[in-house]
Every structure is written in structure tokens, then in C-alpha cells.
Amino acid sequence: MSEWQPKILAILCNWCSYAGADLAGVSRMQYPPNVRVVRIPCSGRVDPLMILKGLQSGFDGVLVSGCHPGDCHYISGNFVARRRFAVLKPLLEFVGVEPDRVQFSWISAGEGERFAQVVTKVTEDIRKIGPAKRLVKGA
Amino acid sequence: MIRIKKENISGFIEGLMSDYVLFAPVKDGETVSFRKIESADSIAEDYMNTDKSPKDIFFPPAEVLFSFDSGEITKNECSEKPFAVWGLRGCDVKSLTLLNMVFGTARQNPEDEMFQDPYWKEKYDNALxxxxxxxDPxxxxxxxxxxxxxxxxxxxDIxxxxxxxxYLLDPKSDKGRKYLETVKNTEPAAKKDIKEAERLRAEADSSLSAVFELDGIVGRMSGLFNSGVWEEIGAKCVNxxxxxxxxxxxxxxxxQDxxxxxxxxxxxxWDTCMFPVFxxxxxGHNPRELSKDRLRQRFMHKYSYFMENYGEHLCTGCGRCVVVCPVxxxxxxxxxxxxxxQS
Amino acid sequence: MVNELREAAGKLLDDGKVDLVIGWAKGSLPLASTPVFISSSDEADQLVFDSTCGNNLTVYFTKDNKKISRDRKKVGIFVKGCDSRSLVLNITEKQLKREDVTIIGVPCSGVIDTRKVRRKAEGREVLEYSQDGDTVTIKGKEFELSVPLEELLSNACLSCLRKDAEEYDLFIGEPRKFSGESDPYSDIEEYENLSADERWERMNEEYSKCIRCYACRNVCPSCYCNVCFVDQNDPQWIGKTPEITDTMIFHIIRNLHIAGRCVECGACERACPMDIRLLYLNRKVAKEVRERFGSDTGTDLDQKPAMADFREDENQDFIMG
Incomplete structure (x- = not known):
């Protein structure tokens, strides 16, 4: 068997982070192939249930990324999202899920390089903590 | 009737455990519920009745019926040993016989096994x-x-x-009698033991409050189907x-899959008529849209429909709902x- | 006090100021009160208020029970401090209009958790319960105990800072003001200091008891979605079995849905038939909301719910730099 590879769910907003990922791709930047991307209209659309469902169905980590504060295509979607994540993250840690399992970032459409860096870092963080066991159905 | 000294009862329990998968009341924080037990001393002693009913032994809250993989279907099998349940109260034993009317016997057509629930039967029919x-009710x-x-x-059974x-052990069925014949370290119950048991029985009987006569409740309930009584009763129900x-x-x-x-x-x-999604x-239409409609269903099932269908009330008077109801x-x-x- | 309470309700009904009063009446068990709906002054003598009145009656303005209040124009309701905050929250969320409800505050010294009473009685059945000031007497067959009320109080009441209603039309007695800032979250901080493994284990222990009866959700005045996310079946987001991950996700998400909306009344924990310590999650969320966004739920009729609001320069230390 080959070495374990983390499987990471990346939920990216359509206007910034997804475009950033696109730029990383067309610029032929190297980043770990561990992320599976789901495109959503806005980080404000991210329901914490999506993140938990990701963990439950076997992803080792979840990365959520949206536009930088102030750059939201819908003016304030990411501000509302930020409050939501601000509560979700400590709550998950409170129940005992590893802090690095779920991560958030802001990546603009021009930051292809940053996207590659973020994915590299998240992949490394999750590789360090190992396969997800908590909140995973059937684990 | 046989007698087992108090200090020998754990031997009896261990015997049960070697012949059966044994369920018994176990203390879990402040609540007591039936669990599969591994040792005789984990059994809860001071409890009046379990907080959760024992139905989940035979009718689990989530029971896998079968699993499938690319068109191949595997039926979920029960464990190789039959179950024994220790510590059931009379109300709960009766409830199992009521559930058996639904799942175990093919009431509509006794010849037709299709109406019998195999998952229930393989557990209940073999259980002691x-x-x-x-x-002390x-x-x-x-x-x-x-x-x-x-x-x-x-x-x-016993x-x-x-x-x-x-402990006096009184076999009540052939299955129980046969099992007790295999048990060692017993002695026949003495006259004074039986007398003591009778005294305890009379004392327990007299400690219950007076019987409320339910004669005619089936007709009354059907007559009140559309009356305002359900609104009055159900106003406080939070469903x-x-x-x-x-x-x-x-x-x-x-x-569900x-x-x-x-x-x-x-x-x-498990599902319940209390939930709107039921x-x-x-x-998008819901025939039991309002809280009172759902509550009416529950009480009518208990005291009217089941009596019409099976000749018994679907309630054994265990009193658990009286204790847990948040309102x-x-x-x-x-x-x-x-x-x-009076309408 | 009980007489004043009954008089107040009777007078409101007689004067035609309200068509219905929601309050508490003596229940069928020694440790239980029961919600009661009074529509004429001669029924008002059923009303009581004591430390067994744990139900948050604001729930009757929500979900299908809304029908009770929808059919009547003007409703009077008895509230403890926490219940009044629920009512204010529901008003700010446009679930009802302030002018349609007559709020009657009652002085609350905390409500009991029946499980704590059972624990004191060591499993013996409690047949009588009476309270004299701060002392409670519980009686059963062959035992009688005197216990300080404090030891029987619901966990929510132990950390309560606003015992009496601050928004009311009528108050029975003299309302006490906000008791000032103390440290209401010391239990949560203690829990946070446990190791992650320990926290995970404890959470598993608690939530594996859940039977998915949704009593916690249904007694909660902040939980009023027409269709709850667990009841959605197309798509079905989470499984309905008492499987531990489904159960935990239900509770985590429910708590996020009431983030900044939970008044910490503890009705959920008291309603739980399986004795789950539900408030840990509620209070952790409430603590985060209070610390990060400075919001105190249900204390201001003009308040914007914390999770629907934002400031541009907010702390975002949890986002990757």
C-alpha cells in the first residue's frame, strides 16, 4: 500500500478564491493534489453543516476560502461568514476536533501563488495530525 | 418455585450469561437503562424502573435490515446466541406481548409469514x-x-x-421451567418464603392508586375525534x-437508506406521530398539520385504535411518559x- | 406572591386588556409545574409560580403552538428573566409584535433540575416538595430531607446574571436589576482546559445517550424554523439514527443556529429525558458570541441579532494569515 494521503475538501467562493485557484492552475504553479474543490457563490453561502458533513463523510480536512474582507462580490457576504466561522472553529475545538482540521482563508482572484501556498500549508498541517477519526461516520 | 440465596444470585446471573446474551438494567449517570452486560455486578439494584424502556433490545432505535453492495444484498443476522433479559417489570413484559401482536403474529393471515417481522421474531421468540x-411501585x-x-x-418466562x-424464582412458561431445571445451587421455596412473597404482593398492590375505569373509552374517543377536547389537551404539547x-x-x-x-x-x-415529518x-400537504392533530393520533392509537384492532390498550401503565414529559x-x-x- | 399573580392575570382579563394569559399551574407530579392557558378571570386561581416553573413559556409563540397566540389578539404572558429575553429576541426577529403581548414579570430565584432532586433523594421517589425561602424540603416514603435551593438549581440558573425581566409591562413585586458582571463562564473555561482527547471522550459519553426525541429543540423558543434541518429529507443532510456522529452534528448545528440567539434559559437541558448535559455547547457558543461580538441576547428591543450583524474591523485571528 502506498503512503496515506490526506483528502481535503476545499470550499471556494466563485468570485475570488475559485478564480485564484484557476490562476494557480493556468500559471502552472505546483501545489499538492490533495484538495477536492467545491465552488459556491460566496463564502456567505457556507453553512457549517457543509463543513461538518465533509468531515463526517470522510474528508481529513476542510478549507473554506472567500474574498478578502471588503472585496465581497455581494458586499458583505464574507463579513457574515466570518462571524459564523468565528463561532464554529472554537466550538469544534471545544468538542475535541483538532484545531487544524478545519481552516479558513481569504484568497483573491489575483493570488494564484497564495492559493498554492495555502493549499500546501493546509495539506502539510493535516498530514501532520493524521487521518480524521473524530466526527467521521463509521470510524 | 425455587429459592436462591441472595449471595448466590450472581452465580445464577453468570450462568445466564454463558447460555445467553444477557441484557439487564445498568446505571448510567442518573439514568438506568437495559444494556448488554459483561459481569453480574454491573446490574443496577436500586431502581424502580428503567428510564428507557426495554423495547430497544428487540426493536432497536436504528436496526439495519440489510446491506447492499453493487446489487448484492446481505440480510442482517442476529447474534448467534439468543437473548435473555433480566429485571423486566410486569408492565414492560406486557408491552413486549403487545409489540408481538404487531410484529410477531400474523394477525391478518396466520398462515402467511409475510406479515411476520423476521427481525423481531428471531429475537423475541428465542428470548428468555x-x-x-x-x-415498591x-x-x-x-x-x-x-x-x-x-x-x-x-x-x-420466569x-x-x-x-x-x-430470590424466589417462579417458572411461568415451559421455557422458563426447562431453564430452571438446569440451574444449580437452588432449594425449593419454603412455606414462609411463599407467605412473605404473598405479603409483598398484597403490599405492592395496595400501594397503587385507585383504578380509573376505561370502559367505553374507545367509543368516547371516536366520538370526540373532531371535538375541541384535543385543542384543550394539546395546547401545551410541544410535540x-x-x-x-x-x-x-x-x-x-x-x-431509510x-x-x-x-x-x-x-x-x-424509530419515528413518532408527534413529528410533523411523520x-x-x-x-407538501400534511394531513396532521397541527400539534393537536398529532397528539390526538398518539392518544387514539393508545386507547382506541389498538383496542379496536387487537383487543388491548396500547399502554401498560409504566408511567415513563408521565415522568419525562417536559410540559x-x-x-x-x-x-x-x-x-x-362535555362538548 | 401567588395571590398577586392571580389578581394581576384576572384583572388583565377582566379589563379586556388581554384575551389569554399564559402562565404556570401546579403539575401532576410534586416536582413539576405545567403550562396553562387562562382565558377568563375565574380560572386564574390555577396560576402559580415557584422553583418548579422551569418551562420557558415563550415557546408558545413559536412553531405550531403559535396558533394559540395567533387566534387571540392580545396575549399576556408570565416571564422569568430568561423567558423575557426569549420574548425580546422573538420580537426583534419579528415573530411577534411588542404591542400584542403584555409581559408580566415574576421574581425568579432560579428553577430546579428534577435530576438533581432525584440525586439528592438517592433514587428514592420524591412525593412531596416544598420551599421556604432558600430551603427546600423533599419528602418520600420513609425519608425527609432539607436541602439548600442552590444545590438543586438548574445549571443554567447557577450562572444567571439577569434573574428578572427587564422588559415588562407589569411586575409582580420589585424587579432586581442586572446583577453586574461576574464570571459566568468559569465552568466552560474549566472544560476548555481539559485535553482535546478528554473533551472528545466526554462529549461522546454525553451524546451517545441521545435518543433523538428533539425535546431540546421543541422546548426552545429560539428554535422555530418551519422545517428543521434534521427534518429535511430532500436532500437529507444528516442521518436520523442515534448514530454518534449524526447525533453530535445535530447538536453542534442546532447550537450554531441559535448562536447569539440562545438566552441560556436551560429549558433544553431540563427537558432532556436522557439527562444529557446539553448546556456545555450552548454556553460555549454564548461565551464566544459575548466575547467576540459583545452581544447580550434578548436585552434590547432594537438589537440586531449577532450572527446577522458584523463590523468590518473584527478580530479574525482564526483565519490563516
């Missing part, structure tokens, strides 16, 4: 039911409304009566499922209100 007589107990009595063990320094899920006789379920890709399993899950239709909607008061309601 050991009832412990209640010496609670104020919320009302088994006497339904012809029950704290020491009545007629529906069990009735156990604790008389202070010993949670606490009453139904701790009830030993509520048995409604939902069937859980899986990913071509792999998965079909599961039977009757929600695909169109103190007392089923005894519902019955009384229905019987005295």
Missing part, C-alpha cells in the same frame, strides 16, 4: 424473559388500569421475587418525541379528561 416483581405507576399488578408475572434474604421514544409500546418507524455510491444499508428507525406528504402532559389526566369531557 425474566421479570422481577415490583415490591412508583406513584406514577398505573398498571392496574390495564389489569396488571406489580407481582403479576403470567406473561414472563418471575423473580426478591424477599430480602433470597417532541420524548414520550414516544421512552414508551415501551410505541412502535412506529421509518425506513444510508450509503454512498453503490454501497449502503437499509435501516429501520405524515408529511411529497406534495407535564400527564397521560392519566388525558384519559380522565376524555372520559369526562
Amino acid at each position: 424473559i425474566i421479570q422481577t416483581a415490583c415490591n 412508583r406513584s406514577t405507576c398505573f398498571c392496574n388500569w390495564f389489569g396488571g399488578s406489580p407481582h403479576d408475572g403470567e406473561k414472563a 418471575l423473580v421475587i426478591y424477599i430480602g434474604d433470597a 417532541c418525541g420524548a414520550c414516544a421514544f421512552i414508551c415501551p409500546t410505541c412502535h412506529c418507524f421509518d425506513v 444510508e450509503g454512498k455510491g453503490k454501497k449502503g444499508k437499509r435501516i429501520r428507525i 405524515t408529511a406528504e411529497a406534495s 407535564n402532559l400527564d397521560i392519566r389526566e388525558v384519559a380522565k379528561k376524555v372520559m369526562s369531557y
